[in-house]
Amino acid sequence: MDMVSTLAAVRCCFNSSSSVAHAAVPVKIARVPLSIGSNISTGVVETAEEDDDEEKYDRDGWFENQIVVADTNKKWRTSINEHSGGGKRGGGEVNDACSDYVNSSVFNGRRVFMYSMLTSTIPILLSHGAHASIPPTSPLTERQPSQQIDTFQTLTIRTEIRKVLTKLKSAGILRLVFHDAGTFDLKEKKGGMNGSIIYELERPENVGLSKSVKVLEKVKDEVDKLFPVSWADLIAVAGSEAVFICGGPFIPVQIGRDDARSTDPSGKLPLESFDASALKKCFMEKGFSTQELVVLSGAHTLGTKGFGNPFVFDNSYFKILLEKPSASPSEMLSMIGLPSDRALSMDENCLRWIKIYADDQMRFFDDFTNAYTKLVNSGTLWKKTE
Numbered sequence: 221m222d223m224v225s226t227l228a229a230v231r232c233c234f235n236s237s238s239s240v241a242h243a244a245v246p247v248k249i250a251r252v253p254l255s256i257g258s259n260i261s262t263g264v265v266e267t268a269e270e271d272d273d274e275e276k277y278d279r280d281g282w283f284e285n286q287i288v289v290a291d292t293n294k295k296w297r298t299s300i301n302e303h304s305g306g307g308k309r310g311g312g313e314v315n316d317a318c319s320d321y322v323n324s325s326v327f328n329g330r331r332v333f334m335y336s337m338l339t340s341t342i343p344i345l346l347s348h349g350a351h352a353s354i355p356p357t358s359p360l361t362e363r364q365p366s367q368q369i370d371t372f373q374t375l376t377i378r379t380e381i382r383k384v385l386t387k388l389k390s391a392g393i394l395r396l397v398f399h400d401a402g403t404f405d406l407k408e409k410k411g412g413m414n415g416s417i418i419y420e421l422e423r424p425e426n427v428g429l430s431k432s433v434k435v436l437e438k439v440k441d442e443v444d445k446l447f448p449v450s451w452a453d454l455i456a457v458a459g460s461e462a463v464f465i466c467g468g469p470f471i472p473v474q475i476g477r478d479d480a481r482s483t484d485p486s487g488k489l490p491l492e493s494f495d496a497s498a499l500k501k502c503f504m505e506k507g508f509s510t511q512e513l514v515v516l517s518g519a520h521t522l523g524t525k526g527f528g529n530p531f532v533f534d535n536s537y538f539k540i541l542l543e544k545p546s547a548s549p550s551e552m553l554s555m556i557g558l559p560s561d562r563a564l565s566m567d568e569n570c571l572r573w574i575k576i577y578a579d580d581q582m583r584f585f586d587d588f589t590n591a592y593t594k595l596v597n598s599g600t601l602w603k604k605t606e
């Protein structure tokens with residue numbers, strides 16, 4: 221069986237799997253998003269149970285009764301039971317999100333899961349010598365998000381990441397992405413998403429990130445047994461997974477990054493003491509607009525800085541910033557962790573975007589997806605294809 225027939229068989233399974241979705245027992249799902257080739261259907265699972273804390277997070281129960289199966293023509297077969305969990309997004313909203321997705325031709329920016337068959341499919345694909353074809357690349361190019369960029373290798377990386385990643389570890393992983401990519405300087409064409417963070421862990425701004433690197437070391441060891449993976453790719457994909465398992469959008473990630481062999485210039489990351497104009501300038505030097513600064517700062521919805529549930533990726537960051545628009549710095553400080561977040565809410569242009577994202581979580585997810593994609597492609601040195 222060649223790779224296409226194998227995947228066609230998988231498609232068959234997906235297409236006949238809607239009855240599984242009605243099962244009363246928890247359905248085990250390999251969370252593997254897939255987009256290989258043009259005609260391959262993907263079984264997709266939409267799930268939105270958000271446990272309030274890490275203890276309650278259960279890899280199996282997490283998926284109970286929330287399944288969507290789709291094909292590449294975006295003709296969705298849905299089977300989502302009402303979900304009464306105490307998460308921020310209940311079953312009704314899940315259904316809304318799904319119908320929204322059904323009407324959307326954009327694959328990006330929605331929560332997408334592959335159905336369980338894929339885990340068992342990976343070894344089959346491997347044994348049949350399937351190789352992900354990384355699109356032709358050139359150094360320092362930016363890529364647009366695409367439906368087809370999650371290759372077979374990405375899938376394998378995601379699978380290994382899922383074995384070790386938890387909601388508790390997600391904030392640190394997402395921060396790691398920014399601290400690797402955020403060194404980018406557009407004018408100097410230096411820094412960026414190149415894995416150099418592993419040489420920079422002693423820097424004061426990177427305190428605490430060695431834990432996250434350690435988590436990914438295990439993944440790297442496993443993936444390297446199958447094919448070499450760069451730190452830059454690993455971190456970029458792990459950040460996407462971190463967002464996703466915390467309830468955020470599914471962000472496809474192009475792989476094929478080369479790693480730097482040394483450190484990036486220091487002093488390129490923004491300081492938490494920056495005011496809005498310093499933040500805007502800092503992001504502009506990386507090629508990011510004010511809107512992208514604001515939407516990326518929404519990453520602070522994860523972690524313990526006071527923006528809602530620390531394990532849930534949602535638009536609480538913006539809602540909470542809006543609740544206290546005129547509070548004094550000292551009042552805000554007790555509510556919200558970072559002065560830089562407060563600074564955004566005091567700038568007219570930033571505030572406009574904060575309001576937009578506070579009102580519309582889907583807009584936040586979509587714009588975050590695009591900005592994240594740009595971030596993880598910043599300054600990337602793409603490997604040359606043979």
Ligand code: HEM
Pocket residue numbers: 390391392394395397398427428490491492493499516517519520522523524525558560
């Ligand atoms: C806008 C400028 C930014 C500044 C000044 C900033 C600064 C900081 C600081 C000081 C912390 C606290 C670290 C600690 O707990 O010791 C933090 C946490 C965090 N940052 Fe940022 N950050 C910025 C933008 C970003 C961006 C763009 C992302 C990702 C896209 C990001 C992701 C995170 C995450 C997820 C945490 C929580 C980490 C945890 O709780 O373990 N940050 N940030």
